[in-house]
Amino acid sequence: MVRASTDKSGGYALPVFPFKRPPELDGRHRRYRVVVIGAGLAGLTAAVDLAQHGIDVVVLDEDNTVGVRGASSRGICYAQRSLEIFARLGIAQRVLAKGVTWSVTKVLSGEKVLYEYDLARTHTSLQPPFVNLQQFYIEWFLADRFEELNTGEIRWSSRVTGVAAHDDHTVLDVTTPEGDYRLEADWVLDAEGAGSFVRETLGLQVSGERTPDRWCITDVRVSAPLPHERWTWVDAPFNEGRGVWQHLMADDVWRLDFQMDEHCDPAEVSRTEVAEARVRKMLGDVPFELVWVGPYFYRTQLLDSFRHRRILFLGDAAHVKSPFGARGGNSGIQDADNLVWKLALILRGEAGEALLATYDEERRAAAQTNIRVTQRSGRFMRPANEAEHVFRRAVLSLAGEHVFARGLLNTGRLCTPHDYRGMSAFGAPGEGVGASVPNVELNVRGETCSLMTLAARSHGRLMLFVDDACPDLEALRAALVALPVDVYVLGGDIAADEPARTHLCVPHAGAALIRPDSHLAAIVACADVTQVRAAVACALGQPTLEPERLA
Incomplete structure (x- = not known):
């Protein structure tokens, strides 16, 4: 560059x-x-x-x-x-x-850890x-x-x-x-x-809509080691009982998000001296360097x-x-x-x-x-009325001892792929249809690669994974030759180990159609040509497949 x-x-x-x-x-x-x-x-x-x-x-x-x-x-x-x-x-x-790679997230109230989870457990x-x-x-x-x-x-x-x-x-x-x-x-x-x-x-x-919630980002370089985890204080004692996030980023810089009073002056809370005092109250005597400060609100x-x-x-x-x-x-x-x-x-x-x-x-x-x-997370972090305050206080008091209450702690449901289940491009419902397929390792014609590698090679074409027990593979290939579909045979093109079959959702003698954005478009129990063509048509937003008319 x-x-x-x-x-x-x-x-x-x-x-x-x-x-x-x-x-x-x-x-x-x-x-x-x-x-x-x-x-x-x-x-x-x-x-x-x-x-x-x-x-x-x-x-x-x-x-x-x-x-x-x-x-x-x-x-x-x-x-x-x-x-x-x-x-x-x-x-x-x-x-x-x-x-900085991380998988552990913790929610704290005061000095007490109410909830801890390692996302790697189900990864x-x-x-x-x-x-x-x-x-x-x-x-x-x-x-x-x-x-x-x-x-x-x-x-x-x-x-x-x-x-x-x-x-x-x-x-x-x-x-x-x-x-x-x-x-x-x-x-x-x-x-x-x-x-x-x-x-x-x-x-x-x-x-x-705009919200009254106000925050101030403070990026600091901290001399002492801190855990490579996502920590969220619901009511941090060092921030007047308001929320705080703590994350490590690149260049040994920690991102600290401080929740502010909704009536605060953005220019005042982001002044260097004010920001330094806020961080010192959080970290104590630990040396740090202020890198950048910026107030924000959201809508x-x-x-x-x-x-x-x-x-x-x-x-x-x-x-x-x-x-x-x-x-x-x-x-x-x-x-x-x-x-x-x-x-x-x-x-x-x-x-x-x-x-x-x-x-x-x-x-x-x-x-x-x-x-x-x-919006629900925002209401938990800044309750809008007395009823929401009562609810939050109850959750915080119960979460330390009761599993059911930990599920009600809502400091930000972490981003996951959207499930398009039931939408028009996914045809007949099936288990997992519409969901994102994780990027798993595959053995393709003796080469170790991944689903994302195949998606990159597809150049926007759909990917059909067919079990080698399919009764008429050649007829299926012939029926799709003029369409934007790449066909991979489990047990032929791809090593048919059980993890690959499970992750790609391929049934015995059937097929799974996966879009280039790795969402599962269809599962065909028996890889019938008519059913597969119908699934392809649906994934392409077409009522029927007429290749000569697609242009």
Whole structure:
């Protein structure tokens, strides 16, 4: 990655990306296939994914660096599902090498541990349950990966200042340091964030609410060793009985989130002297270095539809929720994972535009769930009325001794993959259909690889795993040859050990259809050609399969 310099922003050294003069400023115009607005988590994940599909993409970002100036720490917890996506995109090893892996979470009241759980106990994926890493590093790795793929370009210092949406394309006005220009795109992915200019300019309807809860992030480098665990105080005695989170990130920096009084002055609580006093009260005589401080509040926000003509919304441009349980950035990453393979098939003429209806259906449902879950966590951490205070006091008093009460401790239900069970792309119900399949190790034709490796090689095609006891494999292969489906035979292409069969959900003499985003699309008890074709049609958003009409 070519960088002119680094910028010390809020205590972190961020890369500075040079502005490159676009051809439109010299009068050379063309219509692009895909333009992504916003080089944040969701936008860069989508851009890298598109580039891996060989789709030329232009990314527009109004800044010239990653992260947000003065708020560089931001999101820090990346869940197993996001790490699996990063594995498919080729940056997982960099994330793991730089970040801090953890699996133990504890909830405390005062000095007492009320609940402790190790997420590794039920873990099956090749990726760990969670990795903590400052958000700007993830964006930095994605930007580097995009350049490695050499398909498309990121246009830094390029702000969208106008938008016109048409049925078959979108026109964008772009302002740069060297002048303004107009750009046309077949498809636009809006990942600008919560204050999306495109969404606001088009007057699209959103619903939501602000909350009175106030927090202050304090990033510190601590000299003494602290446990590599997620600790949450519901009522920390060193924070006037309010909540506190404690996480270790990269560079030996601890992320401490302090819940503030709802009437606090954000400028006052984030002053260096005030922040240092708050940390000293928590850590005692332990030496520390203040790295960055930033106040925040949160709100909920949900776009009525994630598609407007040829514009698709993802990440905070589509939905905003509180940060409890790491459901913000991870959700945007999963939006991109859900969307891009569908758009890639459409651009290649292997699926019709009807497939995009499943993006809106599935990811809007995921956003609704995340908003509901985080709202409940917010009400537990800051009760809204006396009845909620009574409930919380009862839970805290009982949780230390009674298992049932520990399940009621709600300091943030940790991010998990959304289960699309019962939605339109998943056809007949079956055990696990709609759920995410963990990234398991597979032996494919003598090579040790993983489900995410196969997903990357599929380039957006569905993956059908068939038991070698299927009565007519050749007829099945022939029936799928013109469709975007890769067929793998357990006992042939893939070693049919019991763990592989169980994780891939393949029944004896049957088949399992898995989407490129690793969600189980269908289980066919007997790998009948008609049933398999029907499952493929459903996964592609088609009532029936007519390959010659998909384009």
